[in-house]
Amino acid sequence: MTPELQERIEQIASRYPSRRSALLPALHLVQRESNGYVDGAQLAAVAELIGVPVSEAFGVQSYYTMFERRPVGKFHLQVDTNIPAMLAGAEEIVAQLERSLDIRVGETTPDGLFTLSTVECLASCGTCPVIQVNDGYYESMTPQRTDALIASLRRGVLPDLPVQANFGSVCNVLLKRRGTPNATSLAVYRQTGGYRALPIALAKKPAEIVAEVKASNIRGRGGAGFPAGVKWSFLAKNTGKPTYLICNADEGEPGTFKDRQIMEYDPHLLIEGMTIAGYAIGANLGFIYIRGEFAWIAAILEKAIAEARQAGMLGRDILGRGFDYDLVVHVGAGAYVCGEETALIESLEGKRGNPRLKPPFPAVVGLYGCPTIVNNVETLASVPFIVEHGAAAFMHIGTANNFGPKIFGISGHVRRPGTYEYPLGTPLATLLDAAGGVDGRLKAVIVGGLSVPILTAAEAEGLIMDYDSCLKSGTMLGSGGIMVMNESTSIPRVALRAIRFYAHESCGQCTPCRQGSHTVATLLDKVVAGRGTLADLDLVVRLCRTIKGTTLCPTGEAFATPIEAMVTKFRDEFAALVR
Amino acid sequence: MQLTVDGRKIDAVAGQTVLEAARAAGIYIPALCYHPKTGKAGRCRACVVEIEGMRGLKEACAQEVRDGMVVHTDTDRVQQTRRLVVDLLLAEGHHNCISCQANGTCELQEMAYRIGVERPAFLIETEPAPLDVSSEGIVREADKCIQCGRCVLACQNHVVNEVLAFGYRGSHAAVVCDDDRPMGESSCVLCGECVQVCPVGALVLKQPREAKVRPSETVATKVTCPFCGVGCQIDLHTKDNRYVFAMAHEGQWLKQPNRGSLCVKGRFGLDFIDAPDRLRTPLVRKDGELVEASWDEALDLVAAGLKQAKDKYGPDSVGFFTSAKVTNEENYALGRLARAVIGTNNIDHCARL
Numbered sequence: 001m002t003p004e005l006q007e008r009i010e011q012i013a014s015r016y017p018s019r020r021s022a023l024l025p026a027l028h029l030v031q032r033e034s035n036g037y038v039d040g041a042q043l044a045a046v047a048e049l050i051g052v053p054v055s056e057a058f059g060v061q062s063y064y065t066m067f068e069r070r071p072v073g074k075f076h077l078q079v080d081t082n083i084p085a086m087l088a089g090a091e092e093i094v095a096q097l098e099r100s101l102d103i104r105v106g107e108t109t110p111d112g113l114f115t116l117s118t119v120e121c122l123a124s125c126g127t128c129p130v131i132q133v134n135d136g137y138y139e140s141m142t143p144q145r146t147d148a149l150i151a152s153l154r155r156g157v158l159p160d161l162p163v164q165a166n167f168g169s170v171c172n173v174l175l176k177r178r179g180t181p182n183a184t185s186l187a188v189y190r191q192t193g194g195y196r197a198l199p200i201a202l203a204k205k206p207a208e209i210v211a212e213v214k215a216s217n218i219r220g221r222g223g224a225g226f227p228a229g230v231k232w233s234f235l236a237k238n239t240g241k242p243t244y245l246i247c248n249a250d251e252g253e254p255g256t257f258k259d260r261q262i263m264e265y266d267p268h269l270l271i272e273g274m275t276i277a278g279y280a281i282g283a284n285l286g287f288i289y290i291r292g293e294f295a296w297i298a299a300i301l302e303k304a305i306a307e308a309r310q311a312g313m314l315g316r317d318i319l320g321r322g323f324d325y326d327l328v329v330h331v332g333a334g335a336y337v338c339g340e341e342t343a344l345i346e347s348l349e350g351k352r353g354n355p356r357l358k359p360p361f362p363a364v365v366g367l368y369g370c371p372t373i374v375n376n377v378e379t380l381a382s383v384p385f386i387v388e389h390g391a392a393a394f395m396h397i398g399t400a401n402n403f404g405p406k407i408f409g410i411s412g413h414v415r416r417p418g419t420y421e422y423p424l425g426t427p428l429a430t431l432l433d434a435a436g437g438v439d440g441r442l443k444a445v446i447v448g449g450l451s452v453p454i455l456t457a458a459e460a461e462g463l464i465m466d467y468d469s470c471l472k473s474g475t476m477l478g479s480g481g482i483m484v485m486n487e488s489t490s491i492p493r494v495a496l497r498a499i500r501f502y503a504h505e506s507c508g509q510c511t512p513c514r515q516g517s518h519t520v521a522t523l524l525d526k527v528v529a530g531r532g533t534l535a536d537l538d539l540v541v542r543l544c545r546t547i548k549g550t551t552l553c554p555t556g557e558a559f560a561t562p563i564e565a566m567v568t569k570f571r572d573e574f575a576a577l578v579r
Numbered sequence: 580m581q582l583t584v585d586g587r588k589i590d591a592v593a594g595q596t597v598l599e600a601a602r603a604a605g606i607y608i609p610a611l612c613y614h615p616k617t618g619k620a621g622r623c624r625a626c627v628v629e630i631e632g633m634r635g636l637k638e639a640c641a642q643e644v645r646d647g648m649v650v651h652t653d654t655d656r657v658q659q660t661r662r663l664v665v666d667l668l669l670a671e672g673h674h675n676c677i678s679c680q681a682n683g684t685c686e687l688q689e690m691a692y693r694i695g696v697e698r699p700a701f702l703i704e705t706e707p708a709p710l711d712v713s714s715e716g717i718v719r720e721a722d723k724c725i726q727c728g729r730c731v732l733a734c735q736n737h738v739v740n741e742v743l744a745f746g747y748r749g750s751h752a753a754v755v756c757d758d759d760r761p762m763g764e765s766s767c768v769l770c771g772e773c774v775q776v777c778p779v780g781a782l783v784l785k786q787p788r789e790a791k792v793r794p795s796e797t798v799a800t801k802v803t804c805p806f807c808g809v810g811c812q813i814d815l816h817t818k819d820n821r822y823v824f825a826m827a828h829e830g831q832w833l834k835q836p837n838r839g840s841l842c843v844k845g846r847f848g849l850d851f852i853d854a855p856d857r858l859r860t861p862l863v864r865k866d867g868e869l870v871e872a873s874w875d876e877a878l879d880l881v882a883a884g885l886k887q888a889k890d891k892y893g894p895d896s897v898g899f900f901t902s903a904k905v906t907n908e909e910n911y912a913l914g915r916l917a918r919a920v921i922g923t924n925n926i927d928h929c930a931r932l
Contacts (some may be wrong), residue, residue, distance in 0.1 A: 040758045053741035058758040062746045357621040357641050508752030509622050515667035518750035522703050546663045549635050552621050
C-alpha cells in the first residue's frame with residue numbers, strides 16, 4: 001500500500017471515535033484505487049493498518065456484496081432484478097446484455113471490459129430498469145438506451161443519459177424543493193425557507209424539542225412506525241458516555257425509493273433535521289449511514305455538510321449558541337440487513353452487519369456501547385417542520401394517530417411511477433391516480449415495501465394509506481413503497497424473486513432465517529420450475545408460519561409474512577404449476 | 580431467588596441466566612450456540628422459552644433470572660420451534676451419524692433424539708463440501724457445521740488466536756481460517772480450542788479419528804499436564820487403558836489454571852504415553868552398557884553416589900536441576916531433598932538454562 005493511501009485511510013480513521021469504523025471506508029478506497037478489487041495481500045495490509053485480525057477483515061469483506069475479491073471488468077454492469085425492476089422488464093435487459101456482451105451473468109468479457117451481475121433492489125423502483133455501472137446509476141433503461149450505454153462504454157466513455165423521474169407533492173414539506181434548480185445548495189435552501197427551524201430550536205431547551213416532537217406523534221418512517229419522540233425519551237441518561245445520533249439512510253426495502261429523494265435533492269433538510277435532533281438528544285456527533293450503492297448521493301451530502309459547516313450551521317458553537325455538533329457520512333457496502341438498527345450499528349463499527357440480541361436497545365447500549373438514537377431519513381427530515389410550525393401544524397396533516405406527510409414511492413404497473421408526498425390517511429386510489437393510474441387491470445398490490453402482506457385487487461379496494469388502516473386491512477404501511485401488479489403478473493414468479501432476495505440478504509446468524517429462507521427458496525424454485533408438489537406448497541406455508549417470532553431480529557422473519565400471503569392468497573396460481 | 584420452570588420451583592442466583600439456572604436444576608434446555616466459555620450468541624434459537632409477562636419467545640441463554648419469574652419450556656410454541664431448528668439444521672449439510680466422529684457426543688444428535696426427530700421433515704439437496712484435512716491435528720468438515728459460532732468466539736475471544744471468523748453470509752456463511760484458506764496453511768497454532776467447543780462433528784481431532792475411536796467410547800481421567808508448570812487440567816481420554824486424545828477439563832473451568840483450554844503440547848503432545856520406545860524401567864550402566872534395573876537398585880545407586888560425593892567433596896559439590904515438566908509439588912520435594920537432605924542451595928530449573 002502506498003504511503004499516500006495509508007495517509008488517506010488515517011484521515012478517514014480520524015473522523016471516527018473508534019478506528020475500526022474505518023474498515024469499510026478503507027476497503028472501498030483501496031478497491032477503487034486497485035482496479036475494482038482487493039486481493040488477499042491488500043486485505044492483510046488494510047487489516048494491519050486498521051488493527052483487526054485478517055480473519056475478521058475477511059469476514060467483513062466477504063459479507064458485503066460491493067466488495068470484490070477477484071478482478072472485475074473495467075465496467076461492472078449490475079442490473080437490479082428485484083420485483084419493481086422485474087415488473088418493469090429488467091429480465092429482458094439482462095438477456096439483452098448477455099446477448100450483446102456475449103457473456104452470462106457473473107462473467108467478465110475476455111477483453112476485461114465488462115462484468116455482468118444481477119443485484120438486489122437499488123432503490124430506483126420508479127425509474128426501473130436500472131443498471132449500476134461502477135459508482136453510478138443508469139435509470140429508466142430501455143433496449144435502445146441499453147444499446148447506447150454499451151456502445152458508449154465500448155468507447156471508454158460513461159455516457160450522460162438523462163432521466164425523467166416523476167414526483168408530486170400536495171404537502172410541500174418533504175418534497176418541497178424537488179424540482180427546484182440547485183436545491184442542494186445552501187443558498188437555495190435558505191431562499192426557500194431553509195434553516196429557519198434551527199435557530200428556533202437552539203433558543204429552546206433540548207427537553208422542549210423532545211416534548212414537541214413527542215407531541216407531534218410522528219411515527220418512524222423507516223417501516224415499523226414507532227413514535228420517534230417516544231424513542232428519543234428512552235435514551236439512557238447520565239451514563240457519562242457520549243450520545244450519538246444515527247440517520248438510517250440504508251434504503252433497501254424493495255419498492256422503497258423515498259429517502260434518496262430527500263438526500264439527493266434536499267440534503268440540507270436532512271442536515272437541519274439531524275442538527276436539531278442531535279441538539280434535542282444531547283449528541284455532539286451524528287452519522288448518516290447511507291447504502292453503498294448511493295455513493296454519489298453520499299457525495300452530495302458531504303458537499304452540503306461542508307457548506308453547512310462553512311456557514312456555521314455545523315461544527316463548533318453553532319449559530320453562537322454554544323452547541324457543538326458535526327456529521328459523518330458513513331457509506332455501507334451492500335447489505336439489506338444493515339437497515340435493521342443494530343446491524344447498522346455493527347456495520348458502522350466496522351463489522352459484519354449482524355443484528356444484535358435485544359435488549360439492550362440502542363438507546364441504552366448502541367454505537368461504541370453508548371446511548372444511540374437511530375432514525376430514518378424521512379423522520380429526521382420532518383423535524384424542522386415540527387419545530388418551525390409546531391406539533392399542532394404537523395398534526396393538522398394526516399389522520400388521528402397517523403399524523404404528518406409521507407412520501408409514497410409508487411412503482412410497477414402504473415403509468416407514472418414515482419414519489420408522491422401526500423398526507424398519511426390518503427386513499428390508495430388517490431395515490432394510484434397521482435401515479436397516472438394502473439397500467440392495465442389491477443391484480444395485486446404490495447403497499448409497504450416487500451416485507452408486508454400482498455393485497456389482492458379486491459382487498460385493496462378502499463384502502464386508506466396509514467399505519468392503523470393498513471393494519472386493519474391485513475397489511476402494513478411499512479416504508480410506503482407501493483408495488484402495483486397488473487393481470488400480466490405471475491405471483492409465483494414474484495414470490496420466488498422475493499424469497500431469493502431474502503435468502504440472499506440473510507446475514508446467516510440465526511437458523512430460522514438462514515436455513516428457513518434458503519429452504520423456502522429451494523421449494524419455490526421447484527414449484528415455479530414445474531417440479532414441485534402440493535406438499536411442497538404446504539411445507540412453504542407451514543415453514544412461514546412456524547418461523548414467525550423465532551428469529552434473532554425482525555428482518556430475519558420478514559420473508560415469512562409476505563411469502564405466506566402470496567402462496568395462500570394466490571394458491572390456485574401456484575397449484576397450477578405443480579406436477 | 581426462586582423461579583418456576585414448567586411448574587417446578589428452582590433456586591437461582593442473581594446474574595444467572597434462565598438457561599444456567601434451569602441446567603443447574605437438571606432441567607433440559609437445548610442450546611447449540613451457547614457455551615459457558617463463549618457465552619450467549621442468540622444464533623441457534625434452540626434455547627427459546629416462553630416467560631410470563633414477556634411477549635414472544637425469549638432466548639434462555641440471554642435472559643437473566645428475576646425473582647418469581649415463570650418460565651415455560653414445554654409449550655407447543657417452544658416445542659415447535661425446537662423441532663423447526665432441528666429440521667432446518669438437518670435439512671442442509673450432510674449430517675450422517677453412522678460415520679460421524681461425534682456420534683454419541685453430538686449436541687445436535689442429542690437434541691434430535693430428545694425431540695424424537697427420526698428423520699428430518701425435509702431435505703435439501705446440496706453438493707458435499709470438501710473435507711479440510713490440511714491441519715496436522717484437526718479435521719474440518721463444513722457439511723456438519725451448524726453455524727453456531729462457538730469456535731469463532733472461542734478462537735477470537737477466549738484463546739485470542741484470531742484465526743477463525745465467519746466469512747460470507749446467508750446460507751453461504753462459513754467458518755473460515757484467516758482469509759479463507761485451508762487450516763493447515765493458516766495462522767492456526769493448533770490449540771484445539773475450536774474442537775473443544777464444537778457441539779457437532781464439524782471440527783474433530785485427527786488422533787482419535789485416525790485411531791477409529793469415538794469420544795463416546797473413551798474414559799476421561801483428570802490429570803495435570805506434564806509439559807510445564809502451569810498445571811493445566813486435562814481430561815485424558817483413554818480406551819482399553821490406552822491414550823486416545825486430550826481435552827481440557829471443563830468442570831469449574833473458571834477455577835482451573837488453564838480456564839478450560841490447552842496449548843498445542845497438552846492437546847497433541849501426549850501420545851508418548853504409549854510409545855513403544857518409551858522408557859519403562861530405570862536403566863543402569865554396567866560395563867559401559869545401559870541395562871534395565873529395578874527402581875530399588877537404581878535409587879540405591881543414585882543415593883550412594885550422592886552420599887559419596889557429599890562426604891568426599893562437601894554438599895556444594897552436588898547440584899540439582901528440576902524440570903518445567905513436573906508439578907509444583909514435585910519441584911518442592913526436590914528443593915527439600917537438595918536443601919534438607921544434601922544441604923546445598925545448588926538447585927535450579929531447566930527453564931533458566
